[in-house]
Amino acid sequence: MASSFNFVIGSAKFIFAPIERCLNCKRNFDENMKVLQKLLKELNTVKEVIELRLSAEIHGGTMQTEEVKNWLDDVQRIKTEIEIIERKAKEKKFLSRVFLGKMVEEKVVELKAFLRKGKAFLGMVKSFKYIIVGGGVAAGYAAREFDRQGLKPGQLAIISKEAVAPYERPTLSKGYLNPNPKAAARLPEFHVCVGSGGDRLLPDWYKEKGIQLILGTEIVKVNLALKTLVSAAGEIFKFQTLIIATGSTVIRLTDFQVEGADAKNMFYLRELEDADKLVESIKMKKYGKAVIIGGGYIGLEVAAAMSINDFDVTMVYPDPWCMPRLFTPTMAAFYESYYENKGIKIIKGTVSVGFNANANGEVKGVKLKDGRVLEADIVVVGVGARPLTALFKGQLEEDKGGIKTDGFFKTSMPGVYAVGDVATFPIKLYNEMRRVEHVDHARKSAKHAVKAIKANETVLWRQCWRNFVFQRRQSIITEAKIWVLLDQRWKDCWSFP
Numbered sequence: 001m002a003s004s005f006n007f008v009i010g011s012a013k014f015i016f017a018p019i020e021r022c023l024n025c026k027r028n029f030d031e032n033m034k035v036l037q038k039l040l041k042e043l044n045t046v047k048e049v050i051e052l053r054l055s056a057e058i059h060g061g062t063m064q065t066e067e068v069k070n071w072l073d074d075v076q077r078i079k080t081e082i083e084i085i086e087r088k089a090k091e092k093k094f095l096s097r098v099f100l101g102k103m104v105e106e107k108v109v110e111l112k113a114f115l116r117k118g119k120a121f122l123g124m125v126k127s128f129k130y131i132i133v134g135g136g137v138a139a140g141y142a143a144r145e146f147d148r149q150g151l152k153p154g155q156l157a158i159i160s161k162e163a164v165a166p167y168e169r170p171t172l173s174k175g176y177l178n179p180n181p182k183a184a185a186r187l188p189e190f191h192v193c194v195g196s197g198g199d200r201l202l203p204d205w206y207k208e209k210g211i212q213l214i215l216g217t218e219i220v221k222v223n224l225a226l227k228t229l230v231s232a233a234g235e236i237f238k239f240q241t242l243i244i245a246t247g248s249t250v251i252r253l254t255d256f257q258v259e260g261a262d263a264k265n266m267f268y269l270r271e272l273e274d275a276d277k278l279v280e281s282i283k284m285k286k287y288g289k290a291v292i293i294g295g296g297y298i299g300l301e302v303a304a305a306m307s308i309n310d311f312d313v314t315m316v317y318p319d320p321w322c323m324p325r326l327f328t329p330t331m332a333a334f335y336e337s338y339y340e341n342k343g344i345k346i347i348k349g350t351v352s353v354g355f356n357a358n359a360n361g362e363v364k365g366v367k368l369k370d371g372r373v374l375e376a377d378i379v380v381v382g383v384g385a386r387p388l389t390a391l392f393k394g395q396l397e398e399d400k401g402g403i404k405t406d407g408f409f410k411t412s413m414p415g416v417y418a419v420g421d422v423a424t425f426p427i428k429l430y431n432e433m434r435r436v437e438h439v440d441h442a443r444k445s446a447k448h449a450v451k452a453i454k455a456n457e458t459v460l461w462r463q464c465w466r467n468f469v470f471q472r473r474q475s476i477i478t479e480a481k482i483w484v485l486l487d488q489r490w491k492d493c494w495s496f497p
């Protein structure tokens with residue numbers, strides 16, 4: 001009896017073991033295919049980031065190796081192989097899955113190793129919840145607002161081309177050019193937020209708050225869809241939310257191929273480095289001649305500063321009066337006569353068409369369109385600025401030369417905000433979209449954007465919490481109903497009349 005029982009069990013095992021093996025194989029196959037799909041998605045991201053970084057290394061760099069190129073070539077091979085497996089699996093449903101199981105298992109192992117190699121090429125990727133690209137006025141005020149609204153250490157990074165923490169930029173054409181060394185403004189005196197009567201945020205403040213100040217770092221490539229930034233040195237930064245605060249850059253006469261515009265001692269004023277070079281040259285060319293090109297606020301302020309520094313100053317601009325976009329002729333006349341009383345010469349209605357230089361390449365003369373040539377030891381050009389939006393071309397909607405935002409400074413891409421000089425936003429007062437190059441706007445737009453970011457997070461959190469509570473309540477109600485039902489059944493079964 002026992003032997004025939006054992007025989008039955010043995011035969012059953014003999015028959016069912018392969019079936020069970022097949023079923024296990026199918027289960028493993030389905031799970032491995034899911035893993036493969038996930039790895040494939042990751043592979044695409046790593047590939048795109050590598051390509052992004054390669055394109056950032058225009059002048060050669062660590063990524064431009066044979067190994068990286070081979071790796072990129074292999075991505076297509078692997079993708080094709082996975083496509084073939086998927087096609088075969090679809091053709092003969094059950095059996096093919098059983099037989100393809102081993103192949104898929106091997107592919108998962110191969111893909112994991114391949115991905116590890118790809119990630120190693122990229123080195124360390126630095127990830128932050130919030131990144132501000134640009135480290136000027138808006139960045140500093142945004143950092144303070146993040147702190148006020150609640151920020152955990154390590155959540156925020158400011159990436160700036162400049163080597164110093166955010167400062168009040170307008171000082172560069174005012175106190176910074178003061179000839180009195182005791183009265184001249186110098187950092188750390190004018191770090192934000194002193195310009196609006198707030199506390200001065202010194203580099204230590206950022207350290208204390210756990211905000212990473214990544215200075216001397218220029219972002220040269222951006223892929224907003226991948227939420228990735230690449231620096232000139234090839235570092236990769238990932239963000240969840242990005243604030244674009246790249247400000248403006250000066251318009252250079254070399255952009256228009258003006259003859260001799262690359263001579264020495266020709267200056268533009270935008271960043272601290274520019275101001276340092278000008279101050280150095282003021283010391284070298286003491287009591288010299290300065291020609292200021294441009295009649296806007298930079299031209300007027302620098303002309304005054306050069307005059308205070310004992311230079312013989314001439315201003316040249318094409319318009320009929322200074323600050324034509326802001327001043328009426330009467331207002332301009334007041335300022336022009338004030339300047340002339342201080343000994344500043346003003347030449348209107350003409351432009352510079354070229355520059356003479358001496359044997360050392362130093363500027364010596366400014367050629368005007370009307371034929372005159374002005375002597376010059378220093379030339380300062382202030383002919384306007386343009387917003388730095390090139391990094392985001394084709395990725396964000398633009399308007400009036402800036403990045404188009406809504407009333408919360410949110411751009412056309414979710415999770416990406418633009419503030420300060422680069423933002424074109426709706427101004428309710430004029431009922432139109434405008435871009436504003438003004439320090440107060442940089443401060444306020446930064447604050448407003450951070451508040452919007454934080455408020456959005458609170459709304460999302462509330463929604464999650466409400467959904468959670470609502471679903472939980474539903475399930476509690478359902479559970480309670482079941483218990484009432486069971487209780488009723490129990491009573492029905494056991495209760496006696």
Ligand SMILES: Cc1cc2nc3c(=O)[nH]c(=O)nc-3n(C[C@H](O)[C@H](O)[C@H](O)COP(=O)(O)OP(=O)(O)OC[C@H]3O[C@@H](n4cnc5c(N)ncnc54)[C@H](O)[C@@H]3O)c2cc1C
Pocket residue numbers: 133134135136137138139159160161162169170171172173217218219220245246247248269270271298388391419420421422436437438439440442
């Ligand atoms: C000399 C001067 C005087 C001024 N005076 C006045 C004034 O009296 N009143 C007034 O209202 N306005 C004034 N302005 C204008 C005012 O300063 C600007 O409107 C304001 O600074 C804009 O702030 P922002 O943060 O948008 O840009 P910015 O303050 O210009 O900051 C932009 C920052 O981004 C960095 N950056 C750019 N591209 C990159 C990149 N790819 N990677 C990393 N970092 C990058 C830049 O290096 C810079 O640090 C003045 C401007 C200048 C230059």
